[in-house]
Amino acid sequence: MSNATNPHSRVRLTSRWIEIDGKPALPVTGELHFSRIPRGRWEETLRLMVASGLTSVSTYVFWIHHEPVRGEVSFEGDLDIAAFLETAERVGVDVIVRIGPWCHGEVRNGGHPDWVVEAAPDARTNDPVYLELAKAWYEQVAAQVAPFCGPDRRVIGIQIENELYDQPEHIATLKQLARDAGLSAPLWTATGWGGAILPPHEVFPLYSGYADGFWAGQGSTWDDSFRDHFRFTHVWDDPGVGGDFREEGVEIVVRDIDPEFPPATCELGGGMATAYHRRPIARGRDIAAVANVKIGNGSAWQGFYMYVGGTNPADHIQESHASGYPNDLPRFDYDFQAAFGATGHPGSSLGLLRDHNAFLDAFGDRLVQMHSSLPDDAPVDVHDLTSLRWAVRTDGESGFLFINTHQPHEPLSGSPDVQFQIALSGGDVIVPDRPVGIPSGVIARWPLRLDFAGVRFEWATASVAGVAGGAIPTVVLRAHDGIAPRVRFAAGTSLRNSAGDDVFAEEAVDIEPGTSVVANGALRILVVDERQAERLWYLGEELIDSLDPVWLEGEGLVVRAAHQPDAARWTGIRFEPVHFVTSSTPGSVRVTAQPIRAGERPPVRFGEFMGRSTAPTDAQIDEVAAVWRIDAPSIDTTADGDRAELVIEWEGDVAQLRAGGVVIRDRFWDGLPWRIDLTDLPPHAELTLHIVPITPESLIDLDGEARARVAADSLLCGVRNITRVISTRWTRAATRDDAAAGEFEIVGVG
Template sequence: MNDTIAGSQIRFILDAEDKEIRAGRMTGSGGKSPRGESYDFTNYYMTRNAKPHIPVVGEFHFSRFAYLQWEEELLKMKAGGVSIVASYVFWNFHEEQEGEFNWSGNLNLRHFVDLCGKHELPLIVRIGPFCHGEVRNGGMPDWLFSYPFEVRSNDEGYLYYAKRLYREIARQLNGCFYQEGGPVIGVQLENEYMHAGAPMDAWGYTREKYITSGRDGREHLKMLRHIAEEVGMKPMFYTATAWGNAAVPEEGTLPMLAGYAYTPWIPNQPPSREYLFRDLHMNPVEEVDYDSLEYPAAYCELAGGMQVSYHARPVVDADSVEAMTIVKLANGSNLVGYYMYHGGTNPIGKNSYLNEQALPKMTYDYQSPLGEFGRVGESYDRIRTLSMFLEAYGELLAPMGCVVPDGQHAITPENTMDMRWSVRQQDGSGFLFMNNYQDHVAMPDRDIQLELHTSKGTALYPREGTMQLKTGMAAILPFHMNLNGMKIISATVQPLTRFMVNQELTAVFYAHDGMMPEYVIDASSVTNVDMLEGTVSEQGNEVVIHPIAGKDHHLRITTSDGIMIRIITLTREEALHAYRFRVGGEDRLVISSSHLYVQNEMLLCTSVEQPEMEVSFYPAPEHVSASKYAVSSQSKQGIFGTYTLQVSPYEPAVEVDYPKEYAATLRLDTAWPEQVDDVWIEIDYEGDVAAAHIHHQMLTDHIHYGHSWMLGLKQSRHLLAEHALRLSITPIRKGTTESYVNQAYVERFEGVEIGKFNEIRVRLQYRVGLILAGVREDT
């Protein structure tokens, strides 16, 4: 293989051999459910029902969220493309007082597991004893450190308490493993063992006191596994966090990796290497304690955001999350997992707050796709587009090997000049990956043409002229893709999803800003192109199609075998509003200005501050019934049936007072009408940190990091009926501080203290339910 670059033109000869797919160390570590569904592994990817599978894992800590909303949040995760849920079991949350276990309310592990099972969401349980998760003592209770043994070791005293913990967890998981018909497919023992500890907050005197990272290597993990199985926890497989040369058992344990670019633990962090192309299966990013060629490259902790701390307050944008995912897929990761996918709030302990020092006492929003109170973030839509792609094309992508052009290995994170791109391929077919995002560096727009020579012929992007890869953008483009007999030589549009409608394949792509949509198709594979708008031309042995992007347009192709294929080319904005659901008895593409999820066969549409919502369906349903409080109207947009939903705007009675400097109180009418799903308080303030209280308890807190503070009140509505929401700011100081000791510590500050509420806004979240029936005959 080789590549040459002249100006904006790249020419590459793809002559790599196909990836060797064989049995690996994880092969045989799967199993079957009573329904006959199965998981297993090769050396390169996971299989589901004996087919290659690239799952999307979303981390959601049940104990950090209100249990009455667990089901709704799990359904939002499922709608967002999560196919496996992961969750920690924090020991100190459940046994803060020695011998007193609590599995009730927000700590009800069994209820959470049952909800995952109800909604067919497989689950990986991360059971510790050490978890970290930015929890006090890494999740270990304070009382544990009063005993004369070494934690995280094979010390018999420590193992006694580890076994007691595991026995309690096993009771909660009884009958819940996949082979028994439950959702639990895997268990993680320990976390970052032999790699990292956590602040020992039980010590209480200095920030520099850390819990040991461990000393017994694989033998300790082997012992923990023996204990887990002895008390009844027998999952199909175990997982281990494997970065930083952490210990990984050789058999039955899937090593999992992490990718973070905005890292508070690295002072003055330089641009990271997370957005560069490399073959992770052949050459992991860092040293690991296992033979990478024997296991799939799997990520359990791609940064879905980052938690701010008092000393480091990074902002993680949606571009970074999308770009990192695309780069890791290009690099051979065949499992992508997000930490966090869903944020939350630490419970308040009986003796102390349960946060790790220097972090907020309660909030663990993490800037994640779904936030502390269920806030839907911009990265939620980005991840969903990639999850839809993996659901539709993961079976095709998973066996494809990485081909990284030689010049890519020399690119450094600071390099803004060279184009970053890579390929995954099998037998001359595959996907082109491009990235123009780098943390802490501004990347320029790029006008490029890429010429890819494979055993199946030449693919040009675009066929004539150039296309633009805009700053912050990453993309996945197909080459030599056989789509039900239609041979796509190249396309400047990104695959989104595909599904069958009335025995006809519908393939959905979307056009990136700066890239004119183009399909170049092998002329011998098609006999007719039916398209009302756009251009079609036959040039030699190629049919070149330039469609109009947008859901109002589509085209139909007849293959040489007489098969009809419908192609929809969405705009980028439409793709970010798109979902794939089976609803109303059919697989459908749904595009909406609102956010969607399905519960009890009902499509639920939620929207913040917009009492009017638009929902478009393909195939269009024969009939749609909306919630009785909503007014709906119907229209036709191309092949989509579009429904406009209108609910009555609501303005709750709100009283905001400022009883003293740096403080505010808010009283709110809680008799919300049925169209109101939640009420959000958006607080624009200046200051250092802030806190919110209701009655005698703290609701949450906030470390200022440049973004507005968002509070969802649905969980606290019952308290707000009688009590005010109290907000307080600790001001930030700008000036100089002198300190000295005169019997006691004395601090004198010269300067200004800034603490100010700029604006407190009430934002209504509306909800409408839709019941769909049948498919309209004119679809």
């Protein structure tokens, strides 16, 4: 794999790390499903993923999306994977193609078309009938994908199957079928969690880590398999993910990592889907904490699932009780609370993940050459909420100290009067020089005797983020709420502060957030607070402070916003305003919701399967749902590149948006706003909103905040606000005169 078979000009695998262009690297991958995203948004989405620090994207190829009827195969329109791969090549991002045949992704039959289920009852084995069907499917995929495989192309990985635990011979057979069909890649991967037995030497095992999961049983508490991802450990297997598909009583054997391969992940929870019976919220800090812990554990490759949400391309192709699965999923909604939601709108984790990814981009080549070490007194029990959780990655001479005191549901306690003593070859490092309190909620990565651009950080009590280029490069340090940012440089380091004063840093120095110093005339250190860290975009040589999503197209800077962008550019000394123009007419308009019918009290359960509540059918919804007519302003005058969204703030159990009486979107309530992409909706469509009430007696597992809202009302059902939002592309004006000539112009403030 990668070295002797299917060698690649840029990508090579070792037992310690992945090499890119001949150098150790720590790739970062984000999952999106091209068939769940309108084709017109592919390029912008990929550019935004790159802008947020990803080096590659992964995508399922769902068989049921392409061949729902036997012999009627489509790779047209939004299903055109060849066009998607062409777009990835144009953007310059690598791709991992997950070809199944069984994928899951909350798709009916795991992605197997119904006719495959009927024709091959022994699917997912080396049953000859199934292998013939799989062979034909791989040939169809190869006809589209093979032109993008090869030693200098962007397809660098192919995943075989998904969450298959006890069929190593079948996985090896599928790999050979894929190769026979013409597919090739330097990396062949398979999911390794759940005690999976994989064929030796054939596939690279990848692991997972979710903060919470919809797949847990009705009424269950926060499972230990979720708690485990918030502590530092060298156990990579995860017995929780996919456990709902196993037969009851089957023991999951947690397996050691294969020393032939570096520890790597393909499914760090970048959010969470919503099932009918269980609706957890994956908050941004939950996701960032898991990602930080996995790096502290020694990860050599980070993959997030999902990074971009989406919408199912057809009705009734989701996982559901009706098809024998233990979980009912929405018919259309696959927002996943991702870094970019189903409409492309930024989610709560995006800023935190950009900060995390910028660190990996700047220092990943060093990290993968560093071993992970755990303290002797590391917590051994996931229920230990008081012991400080930390780890070190070091090559013996320098490294990083990782700290985690953030955890959802069961907060971890802080620790007073902390100093770390870490043995390195040049003598022990004491961090910091005086005891410091570490509060609850800290997600940290502190440098240890780190050399960069001729400057040595002995240590810092602020996290290393990214690096901005320039004549004098800038290292960004993220201060933590409740911890003073303090830096100890090597003796003799010369510092120049913002006032132009030169001092020799013989002792540790405090650097206030929002200020910077220059060390040895060769490196600027900029300290930012948590809020500003989440606004920063690291775009090559550019460092941009923007709440709105921003990316590069060629040499141009582009922002998507429904308002005048507020952005600033780091000059190497300060943040200065950036001027943007657009020829379109973005904005937000309040939408009227006209009540048509009041809701009725629903039953405690509409149905039950495997001990889990079943989502209501259309007929059951019509019996109890409240109905509103949506008088949305016409959207047929938007310019090319504009995006129209309906943002609905609502309360209830299940909501459906219907156009002309046909369900076009749906959502299970979890307390979050519902964003719907209406860009391609036919003008003047007759829209109605149908909401099923929820009561304190409804057997639904909700997030604590949502549950409190239900408990406060005997019948919760309503629309708080509906807004139609038109966002557009804004481009950076070449000059101030150009900005003044634009229809809209804004000066950002740093």
